[in-house]
Amino acid sequence: MLALGREVLALQPFSVLLGSELLVFTSALTEIRIPVRPDFLQQHGFVHGGVVSYAADNALTYAGGGALGFAVVTSEFKINYVRPAKGQWLIARASVIHSGKTQAVCRCDVFASDSGVEKLCAVAQGTIALLSQPSEPKI
Amino acid sequence: MLALGREVLALQPFSVLLGSELLVFTSALTEIRIPVRPDFLQQHGFVHGGVVSYAADNALTYAGGGALGFAVVTSEFKINYVRPAKGQWLIARASVIHSGKTQAVCRCDVFASDSGVEKLCAVAQGTIALLSQPSEPKI
Amino acid sequence: MLALGREVLALQPFSVLLGSELLVFTSALTEIRIPVRPDFLQQHGFVHGGVVSYAADNALTYAGGGALGFAVVTSEFKINYVRPAKGQWLIARASVIHSGKTQAVCRCDVFASDSGVEKLCAVAQGTIALLSQPSEPKI
Amino acid sequence: MLALGREVLALQPFSVLLGSELLVFTSALTEIRIPVRPDFLQQHGFVHGGVVSYAADNALTYAGGGALGFAVVTSEFKINYVRPAKGQWLIARASVIHSGKTQAVCRCDVFASDSGVEKLCAVAQGTIALLSQPSEPKI
Numbered sequence: 001m002l003a004l005g006r007e008v009l010a011l012q013p014f015s016v017l018l019g020s021e022l023l024v025f026t027s028a029l030t031e032i033r034i035p036v037r038p039d040f041l042q043q044h045g046f047v048h049g050g051v052v053s054y055a056a057d058n059a060l061t062y063a064g065g066g067a068l069g070f071a072v073v074t075s076e077f078k079i080n081y082v083r084p085a086k087g088q089w090l091i092a093r094a095s096v097i098h099s100g101k102t103q104a105v106c107r108c109d110v111f112a113s114d115s116g117v118e119k120l121c122a123v124a125q126g127t128i129a130l131l132s133q134p135s136e137p138k139i
Numbered sequence: 140m141l142a143l144g145r146e147v148l149a150l151q152p153f154s155v156l157l158g159s160e161l162l163v164f165t166s167a168l169t170e171i172r173i174p175v176r177p178d179f180l181q182q183h184g185f186v187h188g189g190v191v192s193y194a195a196d197n198a199l200t201y202a203g204g205g206a207l208g209f210a211v212v213t214s215e216f217k218i219n220y221v222r223p224a225k226g227q228w229l230i231a232r233a234s235v236i237h238s239g240k241t242q243a244v245c246r247c248d249v250f251a252s253d254s255g256v257e258k259l260c261a262v263a264q265g266t267i268a269l270l271s272q273p274s275e276p277k278i
Numbered sequence: 279m280l281a282l283g284r285e286v287l288a289l290q291p292f293s294v295l296l297g298s299e300l301l302v303f304t305s306a307l308t309e310i311r312i313p314v315r316p317d318f319l320q321q322h323g324f325v326h327g328g329v330v331s332y333a334a335d336n337a338l339t340y341a342g343g344g345a346l347g348f349a350v351v352t353s354e355f356k357i358n359y360v361r362p363a364k365g366q367w368l369i370a371r372a373s374v375i376h377s378g379k380t381q382a383v384c385r386c387d388v389f390a391s392d393s394g395v396e397k398l399c400a401v402a403q404g405t406i407a408l409l410s411q412p413s414e415p416k417i
Numbered sequence: 418m419l420a421l422g423r424e425v426l427a428l429q430p431f432s433v434l435l436g437s438e439l440l441v442f443t444s445a446l447t448e449i450r451i452p453v454r455p456d457f458l459q460q461h462g463f464v465h466g467g468v469v470s471y472a473a474d475n476a477l478t479y480a481g482g483g484a485l486g487f488a489v490v491t492s493e494f495k496i497n498y499v500r501p502a503k504g505q506w507l508i509a510r511a512s513v514i515h516s517g518k519t520q521a522v523c524r525c526d527v528f529a530s531d532s533g534v535e536k537l538c539a540v541a542q543g544t545i546a547l548l549s550q551p552s553e554p555k556i
Contacts, residue, residue, distance in 0.1 A: 013178040014187035039152040048153035049196050049213050054189025061188070074188050075381075076405060078217035078356055078495040080522045080544060082515035097540050098499035103353075105497045105540060107524075123514050123522060125542045127354060127405070127497060132380065214520075215544060217356040217495055219383045219405060221376035236401050237360035241549065242492075244358045244401060246385075262375050262383060264403045266358060266493060266544070271519065291456040292465035317430040326431035327474050327491050332467025339466070352466050356495035 001025050005062060008070060018054065022062065027096075030062040034090040036112075047085035047112065047121075056108045056124035059092035064104040064128020067096045075103065077126025085121040087114030094124075103129040140164050144201060147209060157193065161201065166235075169201040173229040175251075186224035186251065186260075195247045195263035198231035203243040203267020206235045214242065216265025224260040226253030233263075242268045279303050283340060286348060296332065300340065305374075308340040312368040314390075325363035325390065325399075334386045334402035337370035341384040342406020345377040353381065355404025363399040365392030372402075381407040418442050422479060425487060435471065439479065444513075447479040451507040453529075464502035464529065464538075473525045473541035476509035480523040481545020484516040492520065494543025502538040504531030511541075520546040 005025040009015050018040070024031035034040075034055055042048040056079050065072045094108035110122040144164040148154050157179070163170035173179075173194055181187040195218050204211045233247035249261040283303040287293050296318070302309035312318075312333055320326040334357050343350045372386035388400040422442040426432050435457070441448035451457075451472055459465040473496050482489045511525035527539040 008182060011182035012187060013180045014189055015181075017178045018189075039156045041152045042154075043147060043150035048151060048193075049200070050153055050157075050189070050193025053192040053196055054187075057188050057192055074220060076217065076219040076354065076383075078215065078542060080215040080514075080542065081213060082517075082522050097497075098537060100499075105354075105499050107540070107542075120515060123524070123542060125495060125497065125524075125540060215493065215522075217403060219375075219403065221378075221383050236358075237398060239360075244360050244493075246401070246403075259376060262385070262403060264356060264358065264385075264401060286460060289460035290465060291458045292467055293459075295456045296467075317434045319430045320432075321425060321428035326429060326471070327478070328431055328435075328467070328471025331470040331474055332465075335466050335470055352498060354495065354497040356493065358493040359491060 001066065004070070015058065018051065020055075020058065025062060025066060027066055030059050030066060030094045032059045032062065032092045036088055036090060044084070045086070047090055049081060051090065052081065052085055052110055052122050053079050055090050055092035056110050056122060059094035059108045060106045060124060060126045061128055063094035063096050063106040063108070067099040067104045068128065068130050071131040072128050073131055075127040075129045077124050079122055079124040081122045083119055083121045085110070085112040087112040089113040091118065103127055140205065143209070153193075154197065157190065159194075159197065164201060164205060166205055169198050169205060169233045171198045171201065171231045175227055175229055183223070184225070186229055188220060190229065191220065191224050191249055191261050192218050194229050194231035195249050195261060198233035198247045199245045199263060199265045200267055202233035202235050202245040202247070206238040206243045207267065207269050210270040211267050212270055214266040214268045216263050218261055218263040220261045222258055222260045224249070224251040226251040228252040230257065242266055279344065282348070292332075293336065296329065298333075298336065303340060303344060305344055308337050308344060308372045310337045310340065310370045314366055314368060322362070323364070325368055327359060329368065330359065330363055330388055330400050331357050333368050333370035334388050334400060337372035337386045338384045338402060338404045339406055341372035341374050341386070342382040345374045345382045346406065346408050349409040350406050351409055353405040353407045355402050357400055357402040359400045361397055361399045363388070363390040365390040367391040369396065381405055418483065421487070431471075432475065435468065437472075437475065442479060442483060444483055447476050447483060447511045449476045449479065449509045453505055453507055461501070462503070464507055466498060468507065469498065469502055469527055469539050470496050472507050472509035473527050473539060476511035476525045477523045477541060477543045478545055480511035480513050480525070481521040484513045484521045485545065485547050488548040489545050490548055492544040492546045494541050496539055496541040498539045500536055500538045502527070502529040504529040506530040508535065520544055
């Protein structure tokens with residue numbers, strides 16, 4: 001499952017651009033890690049919210065994809081930023097809360113790891129849907 | 140206001156990485172445009188949701204910043220993806236719905252422009268908060 | 279369409295309990311009005327957030343139902359409270375932003391009307407889905 | 418803390434109307450229980466989404482209030498309905514995920530208890546804010 005998940009990630013040019021890695025991908029947990037680079041920051045030196053929301057979005061999609069199969073898209077999600085993200089790594093951990101036949105509701109916690117200490121920086125919740133047509137979004 | 144907004148955007152390395160441009164920045168409307176590059180896509184050839192959510196997040200923050208002043212952060216937002224984003228440009232337009240002293244609630248529509256035709260691809264809603272401490276997130 | 283919508287509303291015991299009225303129900307706009315009663319308040323004398331979120335939820339569902347047909351449910355929604363709700367009426371106005379075959383994304387504004395003056399008190403955004411099985415939620 | 422919480426709940430006419438009970442109120446967990454009555458249903462015989470969202474909203478507010486003090490309001494929340502709510506009781510359990518000086522981000526799970534068996538029917542996430550002025554919303 002992890003090997004297949006990594007293949008899919010390698011097919012996402014934007015995930016490659018950000019250096020996103022899939023560390024864990026089981027039915028219980030998805031963990032995505034992003035090495036923080038200087039060009040991921042905003043003007044105050046913290047990781048830009050757009051990188052944090054990318055991490056949450058992608059981890060949610062994988063979590064849902066693990067339950068529904070790979071042909072899924074994120075329908076929607078919501079994110080609360082709770083702390084500025086500072087450190088060397090961004091780590092997003094997502095799990096399925098409930099899965100039906102065509103969609104899964106998932107939650108995600110995003111942590112910033114600074115010198116080995118993880119701090120929660122955002123929490124997200126969203127819906128992952130099975131692709132109904134070939135002409136839809138992602139994962 | 141536009142000139143100042145562009146200066147701030149130029150100070151965000153992640154916005155520079157994505158080539159994000161601030162086209163309109165008034166108290167009524169914020170418009171951010173991103174030129175779609177091949178490395179912004181996902182595996183089906185559409186713009187990655189992470190780029191779409193970055194665009195929404197940043198436009199919401201600017202809209203709120205226009206009402207509250209520049210020392211603001213996105214507290215939270217929610218996004219619904221309604222159509223795969225395909226085209227040469229991603230355009231996010233955001234407005235303030237209600238602004239208090241310390242926070243503003245804003246909405247944003249994200250369009251993909253393909254050969255000059257714009258199609259709505261996502262809608263977002265979120266809260267922008269005045270920074271209470273110097274040590275907090277972004278814009 | 280309005281007559282049918284009112285029949286459905288009359289079949290919802292909770293909507294009857296709250297005295298909810300469907301004023302407008304077209305493909306462009308759904309308007310639901312609730313007469314504020316003393317037992318709808320919270321301890322500071324404002325309309326309880328639960329009544330406001332009921333109004334938003336129901337108006338969103340109707341808006342989506344107008345696009346998708348009556349066998350729909352609210353999958354999810356998000357609400358921002360922007361002002362305490364005070365007055366004689368609560369008015370929720372919802373519209374479809376985008377409708378596919380199986381789900382519609384809608385937005386809603388909730389106003390409190392006090393002595394004839396309407397003030398925005400909440401904004402919401404959510405997903406309405408076509409019922410896949412007979413054994414699912416509401417409207 | 419539980420006794421004080423119950424006093425506040427008894428001051429909310431809408432919570433009294435719905436028969437809402439505060440079962441647990443500690444810094445770790447808030448549990449609110451609502452006895453399902455026939456007039457809380459929708460037309461398919463399930464508990465109306467408005468009652469479910471009231472339960473989530475109120476539990477989130479209490480959870481945040483436990484961290485921030487009682488003068489709080491729900492700024493915003495998001496709810497995903499995952500299963501029709503059917504049974505004799507609705508039980509909302511909420512916890513604080515992160516609390517700052519002026520706001521707390523909380524999560525809530527809502528269960529329907531049918532003949533003693535609990536099933537998850539909704540999950541929510543939201544922001545509870547300290548009241549800045551005496552003239553604002555609830556709890």
